[in-house]
Amino acid sequence: MRPAFAGYCWPSRRPKDPFGWCHTPLADDHQLADRAAGPDPSGAGLRALLHDVDALDRAVFAAIAATPTPALDEPLRRLGRAADRSKLWFGAAAGMAALGGRRGRRAALLGLVSLGAASATVNLAVKYSAMRPRPERPVVDGGRHLPMPRSSSFPSGHSASAFAFAVAAGNELPPLALPLNAVAGMVAYSRVHTGVHYPSDVVAGSAIGGAIGTLVRSALLSGIGRRAAARRRRAARRPA
DSSP states (O other): OOOSEEEEOOSSSSOBOTTOEEEOOOOSHHHHHHHHTOOOHHHHHHHHHHHHHHHHHHHHHHHHHHSOOHHHHHHHHHHHHHHGGGHHHHHHHHHHHHHSHHHHHHHHHHHHHHHHHHHHHIIIIIHHHHOOOOOOOOSOOTTOOOOOOSSOSSSOHHHHHHHHHHHHHHHHSGGGHHHHHHHHHHHHHHHHHTTSSOHHHHHHHHHHHHHHHHHHHHHHHHHHHHHHHHHHHHHHHSOO
16 A cells, blocks of 8 residues: 655644654645545554654653753763864874875775765765754753754764764774763763753664764775785786
């Protein structure tokens, strides 16, 4: 059965049914026939599941926002600012390239390429598909809030960039894998703590970034390996 809806609609002003699904014009006879056939049980189950996940997401966000954490507020806000425009990760890449030798330079390159791919994927594609409004937060922030971005809340671009860099660079330099991923995790949590993302935004962004970091590193190293093998074959064919 073809769905009569475009997809899940985060709470917004767009037309939606009580479960939050966005309506689109019934453009053809197939959709009219589907609606005449009655509700789709599987579709209702999915809507109910998404409704419950959204309610849980908001409850976790509200619990974090309502918990006083004065010792964490300023450090996490500063970390969030350092991650803006990936300044934190460009600094990490510079350090690896300067101090890590050839392997460090390659890790820095892999991390930055992965970061760029993740940022483009999330900010230029996924966010425009989701269009989830940002969280509502108290007017008085108690010193923890960052300025509210205007882009879609889902998924978190900061989290995607952080884990793309950490996974790609950390897999290339295993001694740095744990600290890089720990910092990426703190960056992701800071986006919830400072009130600019729901928890599911950062979970999705982290997963997307980690997957892109793995794929980009594999693709680049595969290409490097093929070029190295071709150079060895050419060298072997040269007369002594």
